[in-house]
Amino acid sequence: MSKSGALDLAFGVGGRMDKKEVKSAVEQYENYHGYFGGDEETRKANYNDMVNKYYDLVTSFYEYGWGESFHFAPRWKGESLKESIKRHEHFIALQLGLKRGMKVLDVVCGIGGPLREIARFSFASITGLCNSEYQITRGKELNQQAGLSESCNMVEGDFMKMPFPDNTFDAIYAIEATCHAPDVLGCYKEIYRALKPGQCFAAYEWCLTDHFDPTNESHQKTRALIELGDGLPDIRTTNECLEAVRLAGFEVVWAKDFALDSPVPWYLPLDPRRLSMTSFRLTAVGRVITKSIVKTLEFVRLAPAGTGRVSSVLDKAAEGLVEGGRKEIFTPNYFFLARKPL
Known part of the structure; x- marks a missing residue:
């Protein structure tokens, strides 16, 4: 079961770092980004530190507001957010033809929400890398609670240097995860190496669309907000993403x-214009209430100093993502299916 209380949120901020370090960690994280004067090359050179700080700081917020699966999904009218997220995960399992007996890798699995859902749906054995x-x-705690410890494994490791032999997996997928890579071609090459010949890799990628104008100041501001709020070294275009897949050696199926x-x-x-009771914590009103709770918990020292600043970083993420979506200059839903040749 996902953590859902405000105290769980507060106690989880900072992950496994010393709670006294949260304030300085969020300051260091902010300084990596263009919004605070940082630059892309520094983010790429220090991607491990940047991304780890980001997820140590924000994971409890994500779980509090979003549940166990930290991703977006296209959505049908009348479909709840939770239903759309599950369907999105089932779709990638179907595209890969997952079934019992297959050995599958989830690249950058987070706390394993998609991993557990796909394992239940497909009966495949899935290893999550994070x-x-x-x-x-x-994630291991949640696997055990769900009774999935035998079919779901989680390994700590870097997706730029994966701790697996060549030709290990029958299928590999990534859900809004390889956007954190400092070098997407290098990341895809590692995935290619770990995948068995003739098998497939599927991903949902965060990308800039053809509507993005690098000379447009408003577009650049939106991009900077997304990079800051979501722990990204940079954001690639859809064309750059697909070209990297091909250069890594894959054949693009579609x-x-x-x-x-x-x-x-x-x-x-x-x-912010939307009001929903089923996902109230994600709405503008819900986020304001959460921020007020966080400030109170920080004031009475139940939450570590700096927790409010983490909340502000996520508010900037929401602002950038909504602007990027409305302007149609950004998508988190760029899907591709690629095959490693025999």
């Missing part, structure tokens, strides 16, 4: 931006 010690610990024809906008859960 570089966050805190998320691995939390690719599509599912945000283009989603009946309900993918960014709706974060839209």
Whole structure:
């Protein structure tokens, strides 16, 4: 069961770091980003530190507001957010043809929400790879609670240097995860190496669309907000992403931006104009209430100093994502299916 209380949120901020270090950690994280004067090369050179700080700081917020699966999904009218997320995960399992007996890798699995759902849906054995010690610990706890410890394994490791032999997995997938890579080609090459010949890799990627104008100051501000709020070294275009897949050695089976024809906008859960009782914590009103609770808990020292600043970083993420979605310059729903040749 996902943690859901405000105290769980507060106690989880900072992950496994000393709670006295939270304030300085969020300051260091902010300084990596252009919004606070940082630059892309520094983020790429220090991606391990940046991404680990990000997920240590925000994981309890994600679990509090979003549940166990930290991703977006295209959505049908009348479909709840939770239903759309499950369908999104089932879709990738179906595209890969997952079934009992297959050995599968989830690249950057977080606390393992998709991993557990896909294991239940497909009966495949799934290993999750993640570089966050805190998320691995939390994910293993949730695997055990769900009774999935035998079919779901989690390994701490870097997706740029994966701790697996060549040709290990029958299928590999990544859900809004390889966007954290400092070098997406290098990341895809590692995935290619670990995948068995003739088998497939599927991913949902965060990308800039063809509508993004690098000379547009407003577009650049939106991009900077997304990078800051979501722990990204940079954001690639859909064309750059697909070219990297091919350069890594894969044959692209098909690719599509599912945000283009989603009946309900993918960014709706974060839209400040929306009110929802089923996902209230994600709404603008819900976020204001959460921020007030966090400030109170920080004031009475139940939450570590700096927790309010973590909340502010996530508010900037929501702002950037909604702007990126409305302007159609950003998508978290760029899907591709690729095959490693025999």
